Amino acid sequence: MSTSPIPSVYPSSRGATVSNPLPAPSPVIRRRSSPQQGFAIQILGNAVDHLLRSRMFLIDEPPSKADADAIHLLMRLKRAVFSECEQVTEANRSLRQWMARTLTRSAN
Secondary structure (H helix, E strand, O other): OOOOOOOOOOEOOOOOEOOOOOOOOOOOOOEEOOHHHHHHHHHHHHHHHHHHHHHHOOOOOOOOHHHHHHHHHHHHHHHHHHHHOEEOOOOOHHHHHHHHHHHHHHHO
16 A cells, blocks of 8 residues: 655655645635525525435436536526625724734744
8 A cells, every 4th residue: 555645835855845736725705695695595505405415326327417507507696696795894804914924924
């Protein structure tokens, strides 16, 4: 049984570093939804879950393009409803970012 090293930013035994292949996390976007928007997001999410779970146990039938298209369509609709929600800007975001930068610099 062969075990290969997990990619990381830590130095390897040969002195070279391996960069982490994962992209940097994107900033969190916070939104405030109305009750109708929240209900629509919940219903669309439940529909996506239902389609995924119902197709998971169909062993005799291969997945069809129509199923994948339906799932992607519901996911796009859910994202569209989310994008229409009011974006919440945090008043103390710049203070928190400054503190995080200062603390990471002092830790290094």
